[in-house]
Amino acid sequence: MSYIRTLHGDIAKEDLGFTYSHEHIVCRPAFWQERGEDDLLLDDKEKSKRDVLDFKKHGGHAIVDATAVDYGRDVQAVQEIALETGIKIVGTAGFNKSFLWDAKIKEELKPLTGDYETYTQWIEAKSINELADFVIREVEEGLEGTPFKAGQVKFGTGYNRITPLEEKTLRAVARAHHETKAPVHSHTEVGTMALEQIELLKSEGVNLSYLSLGHMDRNPDPYYHEQIAATGAYMSFDGIGKIKYAPESTRIALILNLVSKGYEDQILISGDTARKTYYKHYDHGLGLEYIIAKWVPRFVDEANRNGFDGQKLIEKFFVSNPANCFSFKK
Template structure:
């Protein structure tokens, strides 16, 4: 038996349809509020909704909102967008990465956490792995931040070329929450580093890597490295589409097709990690959530066909078949 847990309830995997695997829709991260980094505050529900509406108009069905508790998520606003547009949205339990943990904990969240901690760093440091596991499990089985809307994946993150003790603590908590809930696991890698080290820690917790997706693989455009990750059975998330400041699209497409050539097409996810106003069309004239589905996909199909692949079939694999397997709870 398998199902996918969305903010609107559990659905059959075949109902998920065309899916972006890693986005941020409405969030106000306190870490960036403190630094007056307004570009990183997606704080207007109606503007975010218009971008999701563009995605739907071009044929999109579902979005994974990868915003964890320490990144200032607005669960109610995201759930409202899901309802108003009839788009499936998967919420995320767990944690991000340690440099963000100086963020202040919202007052309304403190009773749910069950402590008098002021920052996420204090909470994670002062809690046991068991305490953190119980929190993540509640967000999957009862609801995010005390709401009735449940998470459909669990997440942890690590830093650039390092895994701090607190990051390892959250990784182990998330792994144990997966064992209890069967929720799929997603990992944040900083600039695509430390994926293999994450995998070794997950193995030590008895995790089947087929239930794990590893983020930001296109930030480290190294085909050899990608192959080593793919050999473990994990999904690789190429979720920086449209971010030319990191690499041209030709580099990302090359890395994806290298994995396809080696037989790993069923482990590839694609998205945009659209987490700035300047990335959104209706905040600040960016490429928007429509970019991948309306503009990038035709280019990918053309390049894949030119190299002898069936581009349209690969798109169906990346955006429909793979998410339906990756984000399923398998009981």
């Protein structure tokens, strides 16, 4: 039997519905807060909620909130948004990437992380298994001491490198996965180091069908994508709407290339909407409605023109693939 773990309990995977696979809803990353980067602080619950309601209005059902402990998540606010909107939200245990770890640990976390000033100090001081125990508790007991449990475990690595501390958190997350059976998600910086992450996970005995790799469209390399897809992992194209990185035509071509090679069951789609300027109700951005309301019709049209069944692919990318990817399998 498979199920999805949301902030408000476990559900049958068939009940997940139309899903964005990588978003950020309410968060105040300490790294950016300390540097006065206001655009990267999603710090108004009501504004975030209005964007979630726009997603719902167009037929959305669920969002995977990929915000880990080191990215300043607001667990209480996000679970309230889930409750008040009726959108199912999946929370995330684990870690992001090492450059964020110079930030100070917020006081509320000290009972859980110990008396360390920064995330770097905490991660350096703890063993792999001690960090794994922290992640396990967030899946089985609740995020940051709340009763709201994580539905996936996450690690991250930097641009074209994996630091020793990032490898340490990767291995901790892999061991937490073995204990909990939670799906695994990775942050790849600009879409790099995915194959290296995969080799490390294999050394920890992780079945790659539990893995989704983030930010694949930031590295628009079809050959590289085919190498990754051949491992059986899910690939998250989660930069939709970010034209500063690439036009939508590039992303759609990358996705259709993978479909043409038979990998349509391993593709996830989302927006990684993590700035005020990306949100409609913070700063007039495209908002959480953009993908479901505007990108989906364009993708269907382009897919159909290229001889594919566009609507069938949308059902896979947003419904059946997330339901399979984010399942706990007993």
